[in-house]
Amino acid sequence: MPKAGPGGDGIMKFWKVGLGNCLKKECKEAIMLCRLSGVILGITIIVFCLPAYGEEISREQIKGLDEQVQEIKTDVLAIATELNQLEEKLLYPSNTQIALFIGLADGETFRLDSVEIELDGKTVAHHIYTFKELEALQKGGVQRIYSGNVMAGAHDLQVNVMGKSAGGTDFQNTERFKVNKDVGPKIVDISLAARGINLKDM
Amino acid sequence: MYSLFVLLTILIFSASPATAGSYGTDELKDLYYGEALYHAFQGDWFDAIARLDTELAQHHGLDEPERDTLYYHIGQAEFAVGDFELAYRMHQRAGRAIGAVIEGNVEEEVRNEAIYRLASIYFQKNQPLNAQYAIERIEGTVPPAIRNDLEFLRAQILMTNGHYDEAVGILQDLQDVKSLEGFTTYNLGIAFIREGKELVGREWLDRTGLIVSKDQLTLAVKDKSNLVLGMKLLEENKFENAKQVLDRVRLSGPFSNRALLGSGWADASQGHFERAIVPWSILAQREVTDASVQEALLAAPYAFGKMAMHSRAAVMYNSALENFGIELDKLDDSIRSIREGYFLKALIREELKQDANWVVKLRELPQTPETYYLLELMAGHDFQESLKNYLDLEQLRRNLETWEADLDAFEEIIARRRIYYQPLLPVIDKKFRELDSQMRLRLEQRDRIAQRMKNMLVVPRPDYLATSEERLFSEQIRFLEQRVSGGESVIPVNIAYRIKRLQGVLSWNIHTEYDLRFTETYRHLQDLDQEVELLKKQYTAFVRTRQAATQSYEGYDNTIRLQRYRIRDAQGKVKKLMARQGHMLETMAINELSRRRDRLAEFQIKARFAMADSYDRATRTPARERETQ
Numbered sequence: 001m002p003k004a005g006p007g008g009d010g011i012m013k014f015w016k017v018g019l020g021n022c023l024k025k026e027c028k029e030a031i032m033l034c035r036l037s038g039v040i041l042g043i044t045i046i047v048f049c050l051p052a053y054g055e056e057i058s059r060e061q062i063k064g065l066d067e068q069v070q071e072i073k074t075d076v077l078a079i080a081t082e083l084n085q086l087e088e089k090l091l092y093p094s095n096t097q098i099a100l101f102i103g104l105a106d107g108e109t110f111r112l113d114s115v116e117i118e119l120d121g122k123t124v125a126h127h128i129y130t131f132k133e134l135e136a137l138q139k140g141g142v143q144r145i146y147s148g149n150v151m152a153g154a155h156d157l158q159v160n161v162m163g164k165s166a167g168g169t170d171f172q173n174t175e176r177f178k179v180n181k182d183v184g185p186k187i188v189d190i191s192l193a194a195r196g197i198n199l200k201d202m
Numbered sequence: 203m204y205s206l207f208v209l210l211t212i213l214i215f216s217a218s219p220a221t222a223g224s225y226g227t228d229e230l231k232d233l234y235y236g237e238a239l240y241h242a243f244q245g246d247w248f249d250a251i252a253r254l255d256t257e258l259a260q261h262h263g264l265d266e267p268e269r270d271t272l273y274y275h276i277g278q279a280e281f282a283v284g285d286f287e288l289a290y291r292m293h294q295r296a297g298r299a300i301g302a303v304i305e306g307n308v309e310e311e312v313r314n315e316a317i318y319r320l321a322s323i324y325f326q327k328n329q330p331l332n333a334q335y336a337i338e339r340i341e342g343t344v345p346p347a348i349r350n351d352l353e354f355l356r357a358q359i360l361m362t363n364g365h366y367d368e369a370v371g372i373l374q375d376l377q378d379v380k381s382l383e384g385f386t387t388y389n390l391g392i393a394f395i396r397e398g399k400e401l402v403g404r405e406w407l408d409r410t411g412l413i414v415s416k417d418q419l420t421l422a423v424k425d426k427s428n429l430v431l432g433m434k435l436l437e438e439n440k441f442e443n444a445k446q447v448l449d450r451v452r453l454s455g456p457f458s459n460r461a462l463l464g465s466g467w468a469d470a471s472q473g474h475f476e477r478a479i480v481p482w483s484i485l486a487q488r489e490v491t492d493a494s495v496q497e498a499l500l501a502a503p504y505a506f507g508k509m510a511m512h513s514r515a516a517v518m519y520n521s522a523l524e525n526f527g528i529e530l531d532k533l534d535d536s537i538r539s540i541r542e543g544y545f546l547k548a549l550i551r552e553e554l555k556q557d558a559n560w561v562v563k564l565r566e567l568p569q570t571p572e573t574y575y576l577l578e579l580m581a582g583h584d585f586q587e588s589l590k591n592y593l594d595l596e597q598l599r600r601n602l603e604t605w606e607a608d609l610d611a612f613e614e615i616i617a618r619r620r621i622y623y624q625p626l627l628p629v630i631d632k633k634f635r636e637l638d639s640q641m642r643l644r645l646e647q648r649d650r651i652a653q654r655m656k657n658m659l660v661v662p663r664p665d666y667l668a669t670s671e672e673r674l675f676s677e678q679i680r681f682l683e684q685r686v687s688g689g690e691s692v693i694p695v696n697i698a699y700r701i702k703r704l705q706g707v708l709s710w711n712i713h714t715e716y717d718l719r720f721t722e723t724y725r726h727l728q729d730l731d732q733e734v735e736l737l738k739k740q741y742t743a744f745v746r747t748r749q750a751a752t753q754s755y756e757g758y759d760n761t762i763r764l765q766r767y768r769i770r771d772a773q774g775k776v777k778k779l780m781a782r783q784g785h786m787l788e789t790m791a792i793n794e795l796s797r798r799r800d801r802l803a804e805f806q807i808k809a810r811f812a813m814a815d816s817y818d819r820a821t822r823t824p825a826r827e828r829e830t831q
Binding site for chain 2: 056057059061062065066067068069070072073074075076077078079080081082083084085086087089090091093095096099101103132133135136137139140141142143144152183187189202
């Protein structure tokens, strides 16, 4: 296995190499070098004889703790799943539930800066996108921008998008839609593109 | 070191964050699945798994899962959850999840990709034999996106299991793959060396060290290759060759400090101290917490001393002593600060999470001496894993804290709903029952009419379609007939005639207009059906709303109580684990810092001695010094 390099013990090794070469060359330095070698030897002995620093941590300890961390992650994820279901049932019952999702149309490269959503004339969501979020949308992820409750029937939805086109010019696009809420949960897919906004009821 | 490099390679090539292609986002049918991907693509693994687990639990709980939108993505979703768990370092669960995909009824490509991930898990967890058994199960079509990475992993597994000759064959086939540039040739070098073909191996390392590329990963492996080869040559006292190879390492890369130090020693070992000064002087200007830099602080004056520039050497030794003194104080502060618990507090500072380069930033945090030497600590795999676990536990702690508060809010919502609905519902129910009975009656009537019309298609009954007016007339005529014939007297002819005529007119109208009336009645029935449909919708909406009203506050007590219990239980476990993990991190950090401290103390003694000696020589040989200067 190749070694990394001088690393921790490097100086000892190379110091000795250096000293060894020098010893051959200059007699005048002999006394100094002997002293140095003596110090080095002394330090080497000290280093090798040093007791372990406090408590040492074994691989088994690390592995054991890692397994316990994995178990608690499983437990907490199970709680998260149940809470998600409880939250949906309690806060967004299916007869009034509406969920709005934002996605980017295939192959869109425009820079999305922000999205503002108005439902029945009220602003219900306003989101400014980070680079990571934009990248996630470009890869095909979908953002749930709003979850809420509305009565059955028709509702006005206004989507306002701000961003920069691939050419670098700023643009703002606002479009209005009608959304019909039935007895079941309402899921609305809002697909953004530089040339317009598409809405798909699901 | 090689293992660490292998691990880094795996992390780069195997467990890289989710990519769009793997999860079938081309035509997204289930937006909640898309939401899980949205979290995953940002590296928010906890949220991604929680979302996907929720969706999968709901999907599997359905009577007809094929009607659920997740049905279209179920294969990818099952696979993705395992992949996310792997990224969240839940190897045990990821292994089980991916194993389930492999055993399940999935397409060949999905199955093969799952086996590839499973083999990666085994390899990462240092189980190369299991990794090999897993990867040998791959057969048939492999997704093009992972084809090269799979072969590269196969080669690495073979190398770890000692099958270097087979690994060489695979790596040679991969050497032209652009995405693996540098990695294949470097591994070829290592494989040949391990196989005993030292010279061939070195040729491959040399070839890797000469790659021209702009890719940062390739450049890093190029540097690594040069460093490995250079150090080998240095160990064998081939100083000139070592110098040439080490000088190829970039001055700004992660391996530059060690390369500069080695380059200096290659020169010094040949007696070229004036040349050794160049790399060591560069190094001496760098971040002083780095071990190579600290060594250079001592090596540079040593070279000056060898060139008989003793006064300069003495000054530099003095400067090194000052630096060592400062660093020793810093290390003492760091150790003390860690013991006082500040290290763990610094690790979870929020502002650091905003910066991808947060580990480096840690060193720059004001008033946090405990983090100065963290960068070096981070090189250790065990420390990295422990640190990630600690940060994950902190995230879990925060989540649990938030959820506990959420449960309080839920209980308040439920209480308010109960206060609002409970007095209203009995009144609403009473009214509803009245309307419900009326509605049932009308619906029965409608059904009777519909049935009668159906029968009339077979047996026409014009009398059924007589108007109410006509029925009245008919009754009146019958009444008149009875009155007139009430006694035993004979009905006058003209009256009987007139009655017959009226009956005839009525019958004429009813019979001649029958078809028209039937059609009209049918239209009316259709109109009625539309109204009935509307009524049924309203009825269903009311029933749902009524149910929702009750469900909005009934039946949550046990669930919330159970969740609260589970959250508190988990909080206790997280707290205990955080304490243990934190203690482990502190111990690792203190051990490492103590080692660094002892090493520095050793340097300090050496520097002090060498400085005294240099002063001594400087005063004894002033003429020679002047001459050299």
